[in-house]
Amino acid sequence: MIARLAVVAALAALAVAGAGIAADKEIAAPPMATSLRPLSDFAGIKDRKARSLALFAEVGKVIQHPRCLNCHPAGERPSQTDAMRPHMPLVVRGDGGMGATGMRCMTCHHEKNFEPAGVPGNPKWQLAPEEMAWQGKSLGAICTQIKDKQRNGGKSMAELVHHMAEDELVGWSWHPGGKRTPAPGTQAAFGTLFKAWADSGAYCPG
Numbered sequence: 190m191i192a193r194l195a196v197v198a199a200l201a202a203l204a205v206a207g208a209g210i211a212a213d214k215e216i217a218a219p220p221m222a223t224s225l226r227p228l229s230d231f232a233g234i235k236d237r238k239a240r241s242l243a244l245f246a247e248v249g250k251v252i253q254h255p256r257c258l259n260c261h262p263a264g265e266r267p268s269q270t271d272a273m274r275p276h277m278p279l280v281v282r283g284d285g286g287m288g289a290t291g292m293r294c295m296t297c298h299h300e301k302n303f304e305p306a307g308v309p310g311n312p313k314w315q316l317a318p319e320e321m322a323w324q325g326k327s328l329g330a331i332c333t334q335i336k337d338k339q340r341n342g343g344k345s346m347a348e349l350v351h352h353m354a355e356d357e358l359v360g361w362s363w364h365p366g367g368k369r370t371p372a373p374g375t376q377a378a379f380g381t382l383f384k385a386w387a388d389s390g391a392y393c394p395g
C-alpha cells in the first residue's frame with residue numbers, strides 16, 4: 190500500500206516536472222495592429238525628436254507583431270500562432286539557429302508556405318540569434334538593440350533599412366499563410382517608415 194502510494198507520488202512529481210519543461214515561459218502576445226499610418230501623417234510633427242519617436246512607435250506595430258516575435262524569442266524555443274504559444278513540437282536553436290540534428294527547421298519548414306498542413310516556409314527559415322531576441326522586451330529596449338552593431342549582426346543603419354524594406358524572410362510576415370494574421374500594412378510601407386525614422390535621428394523611446 191505504502192509502496193503504491195510512493196509510486197503514485199513519484200508519477201505525480203514527474204508529471205509536474207514534465208509540465209514545467211513543456212510549458213516554457215509563456216509570453217503574452219501584444220495587441221495586434223491591423224494597419225500602418227502613411228508617412229504623410231508624420232510630416233506635421235515639427236520637432237525632429239518627437240517625429241522620430243512617433244515613427245518608431247509606428248514601426249513598432251510590425252516589430253512587436255507575433256509574426257516577427259515568434260522567430261525572435263529570448264530562450265531556446267520559437268513560438269507560434271497569433272497567440273505566441275511555445276513551438277510544437279519542442280525545437281531548439283541548435284547550430285546557427287537551424288535546429289538540433291534530427292529536428293532541423295528545414296525538416297518541416299520548406300521553401301514556401303505549405304498550405305495543406307499550414308506550415309510556414311521560406312528558403313532562409315531559421316531562428317534569430319539569441320542576441321537578437323525581442324520577446325519580453327520593451328520597444329525602447331528592442332530599438333537600442335537593433336541599433337547596436339554588437340547585437341544586430343554588425344549592420345550599419347543603411348543595412349538595417351535595407352533589411353527591413355527588402356529582406357525576403359522579413360517579407361514573409363506579410364504573406365504568412367495558414368490562419369496567421371499578416372503583419373500590418375505592407376513591407377514597402379514599413380520600410381518607408383523605418384527609413385524616415387533613421388533619417389530623423391533614429392531616436393529610441395524611453
Ligand code: HEC
Nearest residue numbers: 252256257260314315316317318321335341342359362372
Ligand atoms: C523565420 C524566422 C524569422 C522571422 C519570421 C523574422 N525574423 Fe528577423 N531574423 C531572423 C534571423 C535568422 C536573423 C539573423 C540573420 C539575418 O540577419 O538575416 C534575423 C535578423 C533580423 C534583423 C537584424 C538583426 C536585429 O535584430 O537587429 C532584423 C532587423 C530583423 N530580423 C527584423 C525582422 C522583422 C521586422 C520581422 C517581422 C516583420 C522578422 N525579422 C521576422 C529570423 C526571423
Ligand code: HEC
Nearest residue numbers: 256259260267269270280281287288292293294297315316
Ligand atoms: C517537426 C516539424 C517542425 C520542425 C522541426 C520545426 N517546425 Fe516550426 N512549425 C511547425 C509547424 C507545423 C508550424 C505551424 C503551427 C501552427 O501555426 O499552428 C510551425 C510554426 C513555426 C513558427 C510560427 C510562425 C508564426 O508566426 O505563427 C515559427 C516561428 C517556427 N515554426 C520556427 C521554427 C524554427 C526556427 C525551427 C527550427 C529551430 C522550427 N520551426 C522547426 C513545424 C516544425
